[in-house]
Amino acid sequence: MSLYEKIGGEGAVNAAVDIFYRKVLQDDRIKHFFDGVDMAKQASKQKAFLTVAFGGPNNYSGEDMRKGHAHLVKQGLNDSHFDAVMENLGATLTELNVPGELIAQAAAIAESTRNDVLGK
Amino acid sequence: MPIITYGGQSYRCKEQESVLDCLTAHGVTIPSSCHAGLCQTCMMQAVNGNVPASTQQGLQSTLAAQNYFLACTCYPDGDLEVTLPMSGIGSLLATVVEISPLNAETICLKLSPDLELPYKAGQFINLYKDDVTSRSYSLASVPGIDEHLQFHIRKLPDGQVSNWVHHELKVGDSVKISYATGDCFYLPEKPEQNLLLIATGCGLSPLYGIIRDALLQEHRGTIKLYHGGHSAKSIYLINELESLSLQHENFIYTPCISGVNVPHGFAAGRAQDVALQENPDLSGWRIFLCGHPDMVSTGKKLAFFAGASMSQIYADPFVIAHPQKTSQ
Incomplete structure (x- = not known):
């Protein structure tokens, strides 16, 4: 069984997206990156991110991650912000009672996008 | 092989080829990003023919009801005529x-x-x-x-x-x-769900329609309307809304005044603030926000933080002096 199936597939993504996005938007360290962003469109991007982190079906390449975040890197996006997102991801999964070892696997996948997201 | 018609041209869609792949292969540029049915960048509308339900996964239900779909995950069973959202609505x-x-x-x-x-x-x-x-x-x-x-x-x-x-x-x-377009309307999918509607100024226009549509379709959950304006003069349809609330006990109407002069019968404060004070827990609610863009964007955030799911928030911001979506 894949990580995605173990976590609960699309249902888990749907359950996680509101909780995760609410945390991100209320996090003083990163919320300014979302000023003026269409919330509904952004929610589908958060969903895409969670699908990636859960090891679900996606076709994102490192290049997509770079392009998608380049404007934020220009605004000062750095490791501390990435850390904040990782923290919110962990807290969301804990809140949903996902077992620790699965959280660690999801965190490792999300972590693997760090350099591309930060344009390093 | 299904035929995909777009912009007056017809293209043959090969087996195992998505609508997006088919159009792209023929040199048509459709905005896209994830190619996995997630980011919704490649959303299109089928104006003729049926799309598989799987290609509407994750879309706002009012969009799915209008045959919107994601081109990257759409493997059509039959012929389709498709357009980009909002293009040439006639x-x-x-x-x-x-x-x-x-x-x-x-x-x-x-x-x-x-x-x-x-x-x-x-x-x-x-x-x-x-x-x-x-x-x-x-x-x-x-x-x-x-x-x-x-x-x-x-x-x-x-x-x-x-x-x-x-x-x-x-x-x-x-x-x-x-012709009419837009995804801010009532669908009778959950008749027990509570509805919160917040309008400023003539943002009441769509909400007056939505409320009466919901009541006509026998919505059973509570329907709460907060209509805000700077002074009592900017509030209208008071008699109609009060009599509607007398006819339907699940409809509750609260006119709100944000200015200093608040006559009897009005709540004091901005509509979105009064609404959130009176309804601090919006988990499970369906939300409609129409009117001034600032009210809509803060209202969305407040409702979301109060527990409403993002997929249950419908909004119609009245953007002023923009050539596409300009309003009142």
Whole structure:
């Protein structure tokens, strides 16, 4: 069984997206990156991110991650912000009672996008 | 092999080829990003033919109901005619039936379209002053209740179209309008769900339609409307809404005044603040926000933080002086 199936597939993504996005938007360290962003469109991007982190079906390449975040890197996006997102991801999964070892696997996948997201 | 028609051209869609792949392979540029049905960048609308339900996964239900789908995950079973959202929604002529005042700055415009115009209460149409100048106005009327299309139109100081409607348009005139579009409307999918509706100014127009549509479709959950304005003068349809709440005990109406003078019968404060104070837990609620863009964007955040799911928040911001979606 894949990580995605173990976590609960699309249902888990749907359950996680509101909780995760609410945390991100209320996090003083990163919320300014979302000023003026269409919330509904952004929610589908958060969903895409969670699908990636859960090891679900996606076709994102490192290049997509770079392009998608380049404007934020220009605004000062750095490791501390990435850390904040990782923290919110962990807290969301804990809140949903996902077992620790699965959280660690999801965190490792999300972590693997760090350099591309930060344009390093 | 299914045929995909887009922009007047037809393309053969190979087996195992998505609508997006098919169009891209033929040199047609469709905005796209994830290619996995997640980011919704490649959303299109099927105007003819049926799309598989799997390609509508994750879309707002009001979009799915209008045959929107994600081109990257759409492997069609049959022929399809597709368009990009909002492109060429077409136009027709309508006759002005009535223009009546709602308050000092707002009128109700009633139109009778020359052709059948299917719509849902809360969607919007573009009203053309001339071939290049148009503004979007939301439908306050309900198919099944109202004979004519109805719009609440507030006069803006420099509003080219609103001033024309207020001062020049006359009963009997023929005007060009677009077909109806927009995803802010009522679907009877969960009749027990509580509905919270917040409007400022003539953002009431679509919500007046949505509320009466929901009641017509026998919505059973609580329906709470907060209508805000700076002073009592900017609130309108008070009698109609009060009598609607007498007829339907699940409909609760609260007019709100943000200015200093708050007469008896009005709540003090901005509509979104009063609504959130009175309803601090919105988990499971469906939310509709219409009116001033600032109210809509803060209202969205407040409702979301109060527990409403993002997929259950419908909004119609009245953006002023933008060529596409401009309003009142």
